[in-house]
Amino acid sequence: MQAQGLFLIMAQVSVFRAGPRTLSANESLDLGIRVVPRIIRPLLCMQQGTFFVYSTRTPIIEMTRKEDTMKAKVDQIREQALAQIKDCDTIEKLNEIRVSILGKKGELTEVLKSMKDVAPEDRPKVGQWVNETRTEIETVLEEAKTRMEKAVREAKMRAEVIDVTLPAKKAEIGHRHPNTIALEEVERIFVGMGYEVVEGPEVEKDYYNFEALNIPADHPAKDEQDTFYINGDILLRTQTSGVQVHEMEKGKLPIRMIAPGRVFRADEVDATHSPSFHQIEGLVIDKNITFADLKGTLAEFAKEMFGEDTRVKFRPHHFPFTEPSAEMDVSCFKCGGKGCRFCKGEGWIEILGCGMVHPHVLEMSHIDPEEYTGFAFGVGLERIALLKYEIDDMRLLYENDIRFLKQF
Amino acid sequence: MNTALSWIKAYVPELACTDQEYCDAMTLTGTKVEGYERKDKNLEKIVVGQIVSIEKHPDADKLIVCQVSIGSETIQIVTGAPNVKVGDKVPVVLDGGKVAGGHDGGPLPEEGIRIKAGKLRGIPSNGMMCSIEELGSDRNMYPEAPEMGIYIFPEDVEVGADAVELLGMHDTVFEYEITSNRVDCYSILGIAREAAATFRKPFVAPVVKATGNDEDVNDYISVEVKDTDLCPRYCARVCKNIKIGPSPKWMQRRLAASGIRPINNLVDITNYVMEEYGQPMHAFDLDTIAGKKIIVQRAKDGDEFQTLDGQIRRMDSDVLMICDAEKQIGIAGIMGGENSKITDEVKTVLFEAATFNGANIRKSAKRVGLRTDASGKFEKGLDPRNAEAAINRACQLIEELGCGEVVGGMVDVKVPLKELTVLPFEPEKYNQLLGTDVSKEEMLQIFERLEIGTIANSCGDICLEIPSFRQDLLGRADIAEEVARFYGYDKIPTTLPSGEATTGKLPHKLRIEKKARDIAEYCGFSQGMSYSFESPKVFDKLLIPADDVLRQTVTISNPLGEDFxxxxxxxxxxxxxxxxxxxxxxxxxxxxxxxxxxxxxKELPVTDYVDERMQFTLGFYGDGDFFTLKGVLEEFFDCVGMSAKKEYDPAAGKPFLHPGRQALVKYEGETIGFLGEVHPQVLDNYNIGTRAYVAVLDMPKVLPFTTFDRKYEGIAKFPAVSRDISMVVPKDILVGQIEHIIEQRGGKLLESCELFDIYEGSQIKEGFKSVAYSITFRAKDRTLEESDVAGAMKKILNGLEQLGIELRA
Structure with missing residues (x-):
């Protein structure tokens, strides 16, 4: 058993030597230090156990003189090694000690080499002492090394202290336009409710912008909206509502859609007006859609958009393409409804227009109003962005001053 | 629309609520109150005082010392007012009271002005006599007030009475936003009806009694309407023996509160009726009307006409004119003529109350360049029945106010009046549309309050008879809205749509645009937005040649200015x-x-939809160069699955870019965009004093190549073999050409090639540059042998030599 153990150790060591290429002395030593304790230690323990049983049964007096000499020699090597290790203060010196004792020509290795002088029956015993000593020295060496490495690392880290309050190194990522932030928020909410996001043309036909929305040629609403015309029939859309008509004409029901986009009105540029701004149109068409559904949907939207505590108020209003129509106010998300400068002391902020799709509008798009009903709404994107981010001048949205954009 | 609450209350006498309650309730039933203002704001402790005696101030020439009786006591007031005399009854603000403004009539201070007892040049003064300006108004609204000095009450007022009350200032003026469908609410009566319905109080319409002597109006005037399409009804009445004078105070006060300046009884009556009924009227001096005849007809193109504001205006054949037997005397619905206007010498007045085609009036007002109170009302399309009611009301006021004598009868030229709209009563359908459960009875009560009649049709079903002033009620949805308004929008439940589930989604185009935003931002670019319209001068700034197709634009016919x-x-x-x-x-x-x-x-002139192309535009100045921008594009391509080789063609031909630093971006042979350094001349044109770089991707071109599909291709298991080559290359050869050779000739084993050095300088001969590449080969299924690589390298090197490239040792 012991012999087998010893053989295993030797065999293991020989594996290092018989590797695919010749290892340098340092390398093999390194491997020896690292590998032996981890891989062979269980075997060694087994040997020690055996040895313990064996040694109690065998009186020491029975040893030969040669054995005594050997024992003394090994003990001396051990004492000397332990003392050297204790006094050692660098990893380099520690390696020297290892080589001088455990190396190929080391003192302990020499002892093994002189085994031939020992009586064959005593060789296991002597081998055992040597191995035991070797293990002990290796363990102490390893401990010392770990200790020293730790000390070295700590010293290094002490020297590497940094001032954590120095400025950060940022990747300098860009910033999204506040309009887009608000838009993506609206899109997220409605996509979550099963709405598809669709687009429509910005240069639009009169029919889709007005007539199909129940705004015939002489309707005053056409004046109110100060339309930019390309010619008599083609115009820049004044509202995203035309996308409703395009969507209905596709003939696919039910419809749940939102249509964000740029719209144009002939307003001079000032702090609250822009000739170009953005709207988000919403449309739901299905069987049994009610005004109550409109209220519920938009109340849900308001909570998601402006906070869980947001209350909504619907006021009767008029749009040519919806009936009944309403405007929706939300409780002021700055003051919670107590009244502040944002809501002009009213506690409410007007957010959107909405209503049940006018039966005539459904008919014009070939949808039977007796079978289908629906609701529509339109939100001004800039209005939300200005209110939500407390931007006091609409012109800032189109100046693209980086100091403005960086705040979002 | 501004109205005084007191005027509304005249027709809803039981109305009792605070200003705020009124504001909230009206808004919730659809008559939105935009704001309101109390007329007695900052008027406190102001009573009628009578001046008992006046003495000179001992120490000041311009001051007088008055003893003023305020009923319970007599107080001493020192004043500099020039117009008071003993016996005058005046508004007096007592010690501790407040007035609204200063005597100069400037802007009113928010908190008013507090008046305290004090001494003026040593003489105690225990109050102040007030001018109309100090009371927060002016002579426009109180024409009886003196030009300078203290307001003086009529002799019959009671000393000690509430002066503010006497001036009609305990009132509130509400401003409404009336929606365009509610023509009827552009009138006091319309709003009063809504208020009555809102507060469930009775509406008491003014009682208009028959007027007129036993003469016949037809002996005074005849009316012929030639263009009945533009004038469906024309009512005319005559009043004679007109006595022009001020209108009574109550009428002046109501007009003033509506923002209308009182003028004289005749003008005030027409204005009053216009406010009250929403029906504009016109008064002609009958003696100026030739042939005792009114003809309503279109103008002729090029006609010129002088309106009563003295302006000469050019007409065309779409403008409707009021004419007499010889001449034009007014622009229908917009403004009367200088030649027939009422003067203080008027003896006989012809009243006109007509209905004109709203759209035509709107267009004519625009064409003539004159939008008046009257045209603003006509253009909404008035109820023809209202014309008759209004003209009779005016005649009644003429009589009541002693302004003249009304001639019997009315000339009434009209196309047959439209019958009242009758709609079926469909309570279930209303509830179905609203998602409510309102009872039939409640609905009928609502209709009754709105003066919607219920009649039975031939089958005995209940039908709704819509009053003529509600031209907006045409169908079921309109009636459902009436139910909703007075049932209360707030009481309608909140539910979510039931029915078939739908998939919420962002289409591919928008997902790619979102990815573009993400990548641009990761790379440090912030999102800007600019206008879609711009100036045609832009092309010159960008050095676009005169004949370039980019100059063919979609042009706005009515822009805000050339710049847009x-x-x-x-x-x-x-x-x-x-x-x-x-x-x-x-x-x-x-x-x-x-x-x-x-x-x-797509074609000019534009006749159909235009080609709207989404552009992903990047631009910067500062840290970075051409290749920074190229890197952003490539990051984007990687993230949208465009993994094939991108070609950069320096022959981009963009006039606005640096000729040696621009490239078309090509993908699978298709040009998808361009990038480059901005041309120095263009930088100058935009006053940018540093190098700038721009890139534009034409997204419709990019989109077909994009995908979010990904497939795992495994991680290489076998080692790669690399070969480094160093070359001396003629300067005009692009590394793109070298890469092209390597890729073309590297064969299946080629994994990648990477430029690791490029150098021009002293050690390299003139006209050449040094370029070094690391070329990597790998096989998926085995470790490469030297011989595998050697063959590929040989081919590559041969190819490079053909370009005139020398290999360096």
Whole structure:
């Protein structure tokens, strides 16, 4: 058993030597230090156990003189090694000690080499002492090394202290336009409710912008909206509502859609007006859609958009393409409804227009109003962005001053 | 629309609520109150005082000392007012009271002005006598007030009475936003009806009694309407023996509260009826009307006409005119003529109350360039029945106010009046549309309050008879809205749509645009937005040749100005303007991107939809160069699954870019965009004093190549073999050409090639540059042998030599 153990150790060591290429002395030593304790230690323990049983049964007096000499020699090597290790203060010196004792020509290795002088029956015993000593020295060496490495690392880290309050190194990522932030928020909410996001043309036909929305040629609403015309029939859309008509004409029901986009009105540029701004149109068409559904949907939207505590108020209003129509106010998300400068002391902020799709509008798009009903709404994107981010001048949205954009 | 609450209350006498309650309740039933203002704001402790005696101030020439009786006591007031005399009854603000403004009539201070007892030049003064300006108004609204000095009450007022009350100032003026469908609410009676329905109080319409002597109006005037399409009804009545004078105070007060200046009894009556009934009226001096005849007909193109404001205006054949037997005397529905206007000498008045075609009036007002109170009402399309009611009301007021004598009868020229609309009563349908459960009875009560009649049709079903003033009620949805308004929008439940589930989604195009935003921002670019329209001068700034197709634009026929007159055909102007703005403001390292459309006409003139192309535009100045921008594009391509080789063709031919630093971006043979350094001349044109770089991707071209599909291709298991080559290359050969050779000739085993050094300088001969590549080969299924690589390398090197490239040792 012991012999087998010893053989295993030797065999293991020989594996290092018989590797695919010749290892340098340092390398093999390194491997020896690292590998032996981890891989062979269980075997060694087994040997020690055996040895313990064996040694109690065998009186020491029975040893030969040669054995005594050997024992003394090994003990001396051990004492000397332990003392050297204790006094050692660098990893380099520690390696020297290892080589001088455990190396190929080391003192302990020499002892093994002189085994031939020992009586064959005593060789296991002597081998055992040597191995035991070797293990002990290796363990102490390893401990010392770990200790020293730790000390070295700590010293290094002490020297590497940094001032954590120095400025950060940022990747300098860009910033999204506040309009887009608000838009993506609206899109997220409605996509979550099963709405598809669709687009429509910005240069639009009169029919889709007005007539199909129940705004015939002489309707005053056409004046109110100060339309930019390309010619008599083609115009820049004044509202995203035309996308409703395009969507209905596709003939696919039910419809749940939102249509964000740029719209144009002939307003001079000032702090609250822009000739170009953005709207988000919403449309739901299905069987049994009610005004109550409109209220519920938009109340849900308001909570998601402006906070869980947001209350909504619907006021009767008029749009040519919806009936009944309403405007929706939300409780002021700055003051919670107590009244502040944002809501002009009213506690409410007007957010959107909405209503049940006018039966005539459904008919014009070939949808039977007796079978289908629906609701529509339109939100001004800039209005939300200005209110939500407390931007006091609409012109800032189109100046693209980086100091403005960086705040979002 | 502004009205005094007191006027509303005249027709809803039981109305009792605070201003705020009124405001909230009316808004919730659809008559939105935009705001309101109390007329007695900051008027406190102001009573009628009578001046008992006046003495000179001992120490001041311009001051007098008055003893003023305020009923319970007599107080001493020192004043500098020039117009008071003993016995005058005046408004007196007592010690501790407040007035609204100063005597100069300037802007009213928010908190008013507190009046305290004090001494003026040593003489105690225990109050102040007030001018109309100090009471917060002016002579326009109180024409009886003196030009300078203290307001003086009529002799019959009671000393000690509430002066503010006597001036009709305990009142509130509400401002409404009336929606365009509610023509009837552009009148006091319309709003009063809504108020009555809202507060469930009775509506008491003014009682208009028959007027007129036993003469016949037809002996005074005849009316002929030639263009009945533009004038469905024309009512005319005559009043004689007109006595012009001031109208009574109550009428003046009501007009003043509505923002209308009292003039004289005749003018005030027409204005009063216009406010009350929403029906504009016109008064002609009958003696100026030739042939005792009114003819209503279109003008002739090029006619000129002088309106009563003295302006000469040019007409065309779409403008409807009121004429007499010889001449034009008024523009129908807009303004009367100078030649027939009422003067103080008027003896006989012809009243006109007509209904005109709203759309025509709106157009004519625009054409003539004159939008009046009257045209503003006519253009909404008035109820023909209202014309008759209004003219009779006016005649009644003429009589009541002693303004003249009404001639019997009315000339009434009209197309047959439309019958009242009758709609079926469909309570279930209303509830179905609203998602409510309102009872039939409640609905009928609501209709009754709105004066919607219920009649039975031939089958005995209940039908709704819509009053003529509610021209907006045409169908079921309109009636459902009436139910909803007075049932209460707030009481309608909140539910979510039931029915078939739908998939919420963002289409591929928008997902790619979102990815573009993400990548641009990761790379340090912030999102800008610029206008879709710009100036045609932009093309010159960008050095676009005169005959370039980019100059063919979609042009706005009615732009805000030339600077906003064409739809952009390229996206760079907005970007360069934004960079310029930042540069001028000394912002450093500015990186911007924009996602916005350009608009290319498919044909000119435009007859159909135009080609709207989404452009992903990047621009920056500061840290970085051409290759920084190229890197952003490539990051984007990687993230949208465009993994094939991108070609950069330096022959981009963009006039606005540096000729040696520009490239078309090509993908699978298709040009998908361009990038480059901005031409120095263009930088000058935009006042950008530093190098700037721009890139534009034409998203419709990019989209077909994009995908979010990904497939795992495994991680290489076998080792790669690399070969480094160093070359001396003629300067004009692009590394792109070298890479092209390597890729073409490297064979299946070629994994990648990487430029690791490029150098021009002293050690390299003139006209050449040194270029070094690391070329990597790998097989998926085995470790490569030397011989595998050697063959591929040989082919590559042969190819390179053909370009005139020498291999360096």
């Amino acid at each position: 007159s064409i739809m952009r055909t390229l996206s760079l102007n907005g970007m360069l303007n934004s960079l310029a703005t930042n540069y001028n403001r000394r912002n450093k390292n500015v990186k911007l991107y924009e996602l916005g459309n350009i608009y290319l006409p």
